[in-house]
Amino acid sequence: MNYNSLDTSKTYLITGAAGFIGFYLSKKLLEKGCRVIGIDNINDYYDVNLKYSRLEKLKPFENFIFIKGDISDKSMIMDIFKEYKPDIAVNLAAQAGVRYSIENPDVYIGSNIIGFFNILEACRFNPVEHLVYASSSSVYGSNKKVPFEETDFVDNPVSLYAATKKSNELMAHTYSHLYKIPATGLRFFTVYGPMGRPDMAYFSFTDKYFKGEPIKIFNNGDFENDLYRDFTYIDDIVEGIERLLCNPPIESIDDTGQNTAPHRVYNIGNNSPEKLMKFIWTLEKALSRTLGREVVFEKIFEPLKAGDVPKTYASTDRLFEAVGFKPSTSIEEGLQRFANWYVKYYGVR
Structure with a gap:
């Protein structure tokens, strides 16, 4: 197994x-001495204070340049690529959230489709060594076959968010084929951890506990056929991305003798799905340890929401084969770190 380590130049x-x-x-690359150009529009989909808190931690790095802007602004994106000439581009900007896409479809088209198109165009006219972009486990839809493999059929998305991510993979493949842009898509599986997204279940459950509100669990109270999720700790996600950055796919010849585009897709998941209820009980225990008292959420059980899928489970064989890595952080360890951070950050007891 040969793969290149991160190039800090x-x-x-x-x-x-x-x-x-x-x-x-960004933090990991900056700590290793890389030059990072960061772009973000700081939208208010969730608490902007958390976004500014993250940026505050990046400010001390001399090699960090931050530009407030929206990737749907094509002229701005083209200007940034021309001025800074990035060697490697990582597109993680997107309108996130499955349920939000049902209520606000417009913003998903603007950011996830038009915005990504602008990134592809910028890479076309300002060639990069590698384009890495965020896809999502949601592209698997209601796939019954588990674990999910990158070769599975993914043409039945059950949310607009998932449809935009599948579109990103198709767009990237086309640009790789036409313009030889080495591109890698990453299907993330339920990423969690300190400083995470407040719209994610583990974070909103914790918020509701400290507000004295019940949490809503969308599994009909069916513990036998509970939802399964492949929860993946943030450090594992970043480690996987870092290893892939300097290992762009190359054009090759397939079994039929045809040239294949320099485009690959990888799952980054924990390869160890947990029942949603076990995840909730583990979060209760983690908060109990942090606070030194028993924490039990008040629970309300409701039907599965439109756009939600009953199970996510990643095969990580392709990622391991490419860069020798598979996520390994347990939910016990990951949720304890989150609980410790949350209590300190928000000053709750």
């Missing part, structure tokens, strides 16, 4: 740098 452009994954990736 390169310039890395990261969109969504004030976001959850974008912040942690």
Whole structure:
């Protein structure tokens, strides 16, 4: 297994740098001495104070340049690529959230489709060594076959968010084929951790507990057929991305003798799905340890919401084969770190 380690002499452009994954990736690259150009529009989909708190942690790095802007602004994106000439581009900017896409479809088209198109165009006219972009486990839809493999059929998305991510993979493949842009898509599986997204279940459950409100669990109270999720800790996600950055796919010849585009897609998931209720009980125990008293959430059980899928489970064989890595952080360890951070950050008892 041969793969290149991170090249600290390169310039890395990261969109969504004030976001959850974008912040942690930027921080890791900066700590290693890389030059990072960060872009983010600081939208108010969730608490902007958290986004500014992340950026505050990046400010001390001399090699960090932050630009407030929206990737749907094509002229701005083209200007940034021309000026800074990134060697590697990482597109993590996107309108996130499955349920939100049902209520606000317009913003998903603007950011996830038009915005990504602008990134592809910028890479076309300002060639990069590698374009890495965020896809999502949601592209698997209601796939019954588990674990999910990158070769599975993914043409039945059950939310607009998932449809935009599948579109990103198709768009990237086309640009790789036409313009030889080495591109890698990453299907993330339920990423969690300190400084995470407040719209994610573990974070909103914790918020509601400290507000004295019940949490809503969308599994009909069916513990036998509970929802399964492949929860993936943020450090594992960043480690996987970091290893892939300097290992772009190359054009090759397939079994039929045809040239294949330099485009690959990888799952980054924990390869160890947990029942949603076990995840909730583990979060209760983690908060109990942090606070030194028993924490039990008040629970209300409701039907599965439109756009939600009953199970996510990643095969990580392709990722391991490519860069020798598979996520390994347990939910016990990951949720304890989150609980410790949350209590300190918000000053709750």
